[in-house]
Amino acid sequence: MPILEINDLSQRFGGLQALTDFNMTVGQREMVGLIGPNGAGKTTVFNLVSGFYTPTRGEIRFEGRNTSRLKPHQVTALGLARTFQNIRLWNDMSVLDNLRIAQYHWLGYGLADAVWRTRRYREREQRIEVKCREILEMMDLGEYAGELPKNLPYGLQRRVELARALSTNPRLLLLDEPAAGLNSADVDGLIRLIRWVNLEFKIAIWMIEHQMKVVMSLCQRLVVIDFGRTIASGTPQDIQNHPQVIKAYLGDVAL
Amino acid sequence: MSMSGRLLRIVLILLGPALAAAACRLAPILNEGHLSPAHTALIYGGLFLPLAAGAAAALSARLPACLFFILAAGLVMAAQLRFLDNYFLLVIMTMGINIIFASSLNLVNGYMGEFSCGHGGFMCVGAYVGSLISMAFFTSSKLFGASLLPPHLAPLLFPLVLIGAGLVSALFGLLVALPSFRTRGDYLAIITIAANYIIISLVENIDFIGGPRGLSGMNKTVGAMREVAEMPWMLIWVLTAVFASIVFLYRLVGSTYGKSIPAVCQNEIAAEIMGVNTDRVKLTAFMVSSGLAGVAGALYAHVYSYVNAQAFSILKSTEALVMVYMGGMGSLSGVIMAAAAFTLLVEGLRFAIPFINSLHILPAGYEISPVWKWVLIPLCLILLMQFRPEGLLGNRELSHFFPRLNKWMKRTSSEEEPDAHSGNK
Numbered sequence: 303m304p305i306l307e308i309n310d311l312s313q314r315f316g317g318l319q320a321l322t323d324f325n326m327t328v329g330q331r332e333m334v335g336l337i338g339p340n341g342a343g344k345t346t347v348f349n350l351v352s353g354f355y356t357p358t359r360g361e362i363r364f365e366g367r368n369t370s371r372l373k374p375h376q377v378t379a380l381g382l383a384r385t386f387q388n389i390r391l392w393n394d395m396s397v398l399d400n401l402r403i404a405q406y407h408w409l410g411y412g413l414a415d416a417v418w419r420t421r422r423y424r425e426r427e428q429r430i431e432v433k434c435r436e437i438l439e440m441m442d443l444g445e446y447a448g449e450l451p452k453n454l455p456y457g458l459q460r461r462v463e464l465a466r467a468l469s470t471n472p473r474l475l476l477l478d479e480p481a482a483g484l485n486s487a488d489v490d491g492l493i494r495l496i497r498w499v500n501l502e503f504k505i506a507i508w509m510i511e512h513q514m515k516v517v518m519s520l521c522q523r524l525v526v527i528d529f530g531r532t533i534a535s536g537t538p539q540d541i542q543n544h545p546q547v548i549k550a551y552l553g554d555v556a557l
Numbered sequence: 558m559s560m561s562g563r564l565l566r567i568v569l570i571l572l573g574p575a576l577a578a579a580a581c582r583l584a585p586i587l588n589e590g591h592l593s594p595a596h597t598a599l600i601y602g603g604l605f606l607p608l609a610a611g612a613a614a615a616l617s618a619r620l621p622a623c624l625f626f627i628l629a630a631g632l633v634m635a636a637q638l639r640f641l642d643n644y645f646l647l648v649i650m651t652m653g654i655n656i657i658f659a660s661s662l663n664l665v666n667g668y669m670g671e672f673s674c675g676h677g678g679f680m681c682v683g684a685y686v687g688s689l690i691s692m693a694f695f696t697s698s699k700l701f702g703a704s705l706l707p708p709h710l711a712p713l714l715f716p717l718v719l720i721g722a723g724l725v726s727a728l729f730g731l732l733v734a735l736p737s738f739r740t741r742g743d744y745l746a747i748i749t750i751a752a753n754y755i756i757i758s759l760v761e762n763i764d765f766i767g768g769p770r771g772l773s774g775m776n777k778t779v780g781a782m783r784e785v786a787e788m789p790w791m792l793i794w795v796l797t798a799v800f801a802s803i804v805f806l807y808r809l810v811g812s813t814y815g816k817s818i819p820a821v822c823q824n825e826i827a828a829e830i831m832g833v834n835t836d837r838v839k840l841t842a843f844m845v846s847s848g849l850a851g852v853a854g855a856l857y858a859h860v861y862s863y864v865n866a867q868a869f870s871i872l873k874s875t876e877a878l879v880m881v882y883m884g885g886m887g888s889l890s891g892v893i894m895a896a897a898a899f900t901l902l903v904e905g906l907r908f909a910i911p912f913i914n915s916l917h918i919l920p921a922g923y924e925i926s927p928v929w930k931w932v933l934i935p936l937c938l939i940l941l942m943q944f945r946p947e948g949l950l951g952n953r954e955l956s957h958f959f960p961r962l963n964k965w966m967k968r969t970s971s972e973e974e975p976d977a978h979s980g981n982k
Binding site: 352354373374375378379383384386390391392393394395399402403404405406407409411412413415416417419423427430466467469470 | 804805808809812813814815816817819820823824826827828829830831832833834835841845952
């Protein structure tokens with residue numbers, strides 16, 4: 303069974319048809335890419351899948367369950383995490399706290415436990431702390447646990463955001479332009495990191511990315527959209543030579 | 558915590574009231590004046606210090622808690638021995654009420670970054686509900702007839718009044734929490750002001766609780782407590798409530814559960830996408846905040862023995878705002894200090910204004926009146942916003958500036974830590 307199945311998804315904002323009949327499946331532990339020119343509707347797809355928008359039409363099935371009417375935090379609780387194009391970390395909280403709060407759904411205690419400091423509270427907090435430190439160590443961020451994200455360099459902030467997304471226990475991870483703003487050395491590191499995350503955490507990854515180097519070397523499949531419509535899908539090699547894709551990116555070749 | 562440790566704490570906590578009861582028995586003997594003041598002090602010291610130390614050890618091994626207990630025990634003892642006059646005690650109690658009032662608003666305005674300016678409304682609800690509960694349970698009044706419980710239980714069951722007032726105010730907190738799901742910022746601020754006005758007019762138009770005349774039936778409860786034992790009861794309850802509220806807030810904002818509140822403030826979208834149920838977080842923050850304001854209100858009613866809805870108007874809410882922004886948004890220790898300082902400032906004006914008038918520096922025929930308080934308090938707010946919008950401590954705790962405090966904040970006895978690792982013992 304595919305982990306994510308999108309059928310005839312359409313989204314309309316007032317007079318703007320942002321997305322038309324979008325279809326997509328993501329298999330278990332698969333890495334796929336979504337590309338397209340600026341304003342094609344890529345982030346709209348991610349916003350629909352993660353629950354920020356309720357689709358005008360169509361359905362989204364995550365592990366067989368229809369999630370198109372769920373709120374973002376409910377979708378996350380099912381096992382779908384995402385990062386943002388522009389980093390959205392909690393800048394005035396330590397890196398460790400950033401990861402901790404991402405476990406909100408698995409806290410397993412409530413207000414009364416927090417205020418009474420019950421045994422359950424202490425055990426759960428302990429478990430969360432251990433797990434977060436573990437993720438930080440795995441992501442090579444251990445030494446920054448106590449730092450504020452705003453004091454970290456950009457590349458590390460990206461990595462913290464990825465670590466935070468992993469802290470929610472996802473089975474599918476949506477990455478919205480993970481390589482944006484990175485230099486080419488960082489990009490190579492990122493490619494290795496994403497491949498490693500995919501293997502180590504055994505999760506499926508679906509990414510939006512403009513840097514061809516990233517999608518070509520990571521993704522098994524690519525989907526290309528333009529003006530909200532799917533114009534091509536297939537292996538990276540197919541896509542590279544697809545006439546419509548070339549047209550979408552470069553305009554008509556009949557110069 | 559191990560079973561025996563828990564038992565020990567319970568015994569120590571029970572020891573407190575037992576000693577207090579013994580003190581009451583001694584009170585008539587002491588008040589007859591056969592003993593010298595030094596002797597009296599010795600007896601009371603012998604009674605209250607173990608009580609304070611026991612309670613401190615029982616409840617927490619943290620230094621600030623111990624200091625608070627010792628300070629509180631000292632105050633109660635001094636009040637009992639009549640070393641402190643009533644005015645001084647009233648200032649202390651007002652300070653305590655202001656600390657609860659301001660630190661509860663800090664949860665919403667500081668930690669959650671919303672701008673609630675109707676906090677006085679919830680205090681009003683608490684004041685009235687607390688008074689009504691207290692009248693119904695412990696006094697025979699025209700309103701409720703005979704008391705539901707024997708009045709001599711009042712000293713024991715008074716916390717019920719506070720809890721009841723807190724719960725009802727928390728429900729009124731929904732009035733603001735529900736719109737906060739859809740709006741933020743300026744619009745929510747306007748809604749909170751409206752909520753404040755709605756509550757005030759509501760109370761003023763319900764005739765059976767006094768309407769615009771106010772309500773004063775709860776003073777009989779205070780009287781009933783004094784009848785059981787001649788002790789500074791309201792001081793004790795205010796200090797207890799201050800301690801409980803601060804511990805409540807401190808533990809809430811220190812837990813991962815509570816850290817979701819500043820997470821919503823710093824980036825609501827990120828919070829939602831990381832699995833935080835932002836609606837529930839807002840609901841919790843608003844309800845806890847208004848609930849504690851209600852507790853402050855119930856205390857206020859019993860301390861002053863009279864409530865009037867007009868006392869909780871937008872001016873009261875402004876006081877809370879000044880205290881929060883003076884201390885620093887999102888800083889518990891800052892707001893506590895600011896609330897204490899603010900109370901002293903306002904009380905200081907009581908003396909400063911006649912003093913300025915007595916200097917005759919103003920043109921003949923001009924005098925400044927106590928109404929100037931309402932010029933100076935909003936002026937404080939304007940100056941703060943202009944020159945230090947983040948407040949004096951601004952999002953940081955006192956321990957940030959004095960790192961050595963951090964060491965003291967840690968538990969001095971580490972009996973709880975190993976337990977957390979080993980689980981069942």
